[in-house]
Amino acid sequence: MYHKPVLLTESVSQLITKPDGIYADATFGGGGHSREILSRLSPNGRLISFDKDADALQNSIDDSRFTLIHNNFRFIHNYTLLEAPEGLDGILADLGVSSHQFDTAERGFSFRYSAALDMRMNAQGGKTASDIVNSYTQDDLERILRIYGEVENAGRLAEMIVSARQKAPILTTDDLNNAISDALPSFASHKFLAKVYQALRIEVNAEMRALHKFLSGAAASLKQGGRLVVITYHSLEDRMVKNFIKAGNIEGKEEKDIYGRSSAPLKAVVRKPILPSEEEISQNTRARSAKLRVAEKI
Numbered sequence: 001m002y003h004k005p006v007l008l009t010e011s012v013s014q015l016i017t018k019p020d021g022i023y024a025d026a027t028f029g030g031g032g033h034s035r036e037i038l039s040r041l042s043p044n045g046r047l048i049s050f051d052k053d054a055d056a057l058q059n060s061i062d063d064s065r066f067t068l069i070h071n072n073f074r075f076i077h078n079y080t081l082l083e084a085p086e087g088l089d090g091i092l093a094d095l096g097v098s099s100h101q102f103d104t105a106e107r108g109f110s111f112r113y114s115a116a117l118d119m120r121m122n123a124q125g126g127k128t129a130s131d132i133v134n135s136y137t138q139d140d141l142e143r144i145l146r147i148y149g150e151v152e153n154a155g156r157l158a159e160m161i162v163s164a165r166q167k168a169p170i171l172t173t174d175d176l177n178n179a180i181s182d183a184l185p186s187f188a189s190h191k192f193l194a195k196v197y198q199a200l201r202i203e204v205n206a207e208m209r210a211l212h213k214f215l216s217g218a219a220a221s222l223k224q225g226g227r228l229v230v231i232t233y234h235s236l237e238d239r240m241v242k243n244f245i246k247a248g249n250i251e252g253k254e255e256k257d258i259y260g261r262s263s264a265p266l267k268a269v270v271r272k273p274i275l276p277s278e279e280e281i282s283q284n285t286r287a288r289s290a291k292l293r294v295a296e297k298i
Contacts (some may be wrong), residue, residue: 034066141161164178
């Protein structure tokens with residue numbers, strides 16, 4: 001399977017308020033969420049989906065109500081103006097990396113495989129993880145490891161990477177794993193490596209900047225009463241989504257007009273995030289860290 005969708009029933013149930021509405025799946029991937037959305041729409045409903053990974057285009061759905069756009073979800077408002085100028089009734093975004101991307105060794109997303117250190121979600125252009133570990137300054141490497149990976153000994157790791165690349169370029173996952181092997185804990189080293197690879201993946205794909213632009217674009221694209229449904233997988237992105245729903249900005253700073261009314265364009269539909277069941281986690285371990293947040297356009 002290309003990708004097993006997380007919180008499938010919960011997310012789509014929260015998303016669809018009108019079966020004949022216009023919806024967007026901002027992260028098409030294997031198409032699991034899109035297919036579920038289409039199954040609940042009337043013949044008059046429409047779905048617009050996005051994915052910047054060319055591999056995902058092979059999963060396109062043959063349905064007259066469906067449009068698949070090969071681009072980053074950060075441009076959702078641009079395409080909404082073209083495809084649905086009247087606005088959207090709901091937007092779903094599953095921010096997880098697809099199983100296909102993790103399990104395709106040559107994509108270089110996983111420390112479990114020996115492969116070129118790539119990690120680009122759009123493999124057709126842009127800098128790779130190898131470019132980053134071989135060209136960034138030690139201070140910049142430390143910054144992304146600390147902020148994006150929440151790695152405790154980020155400074156030592158950055159120093160080890162710089163030292164290793166002075167002897168030979170770091171071109172593969174094996175090269176990187178070997179460069180930092182002395183810093184890996186004797187227990188749960190896979191969790192430590194997962195943080196390192198997460199940090200590099202976020203930097204390669206500019207994920208935090210893309211998410212920031214997506215949230216602003218999604219709020220602008222929704223009709224009044226339209227819903228934004230977002231599934232997050234780590235604290236950085238969940239905090240951004242939570243803050244944006246609360247305050248209309250990623251810092252979470254509430255701004256009010258002279259009458260004391262909040263300027264935030266959204267309001268939370270559920271106070272706490274919806275979490276996957278133990279049954280789902282047992283069937284799909286990648287669901288373990290997932291959180292589902294739901295908001296509505298005011």
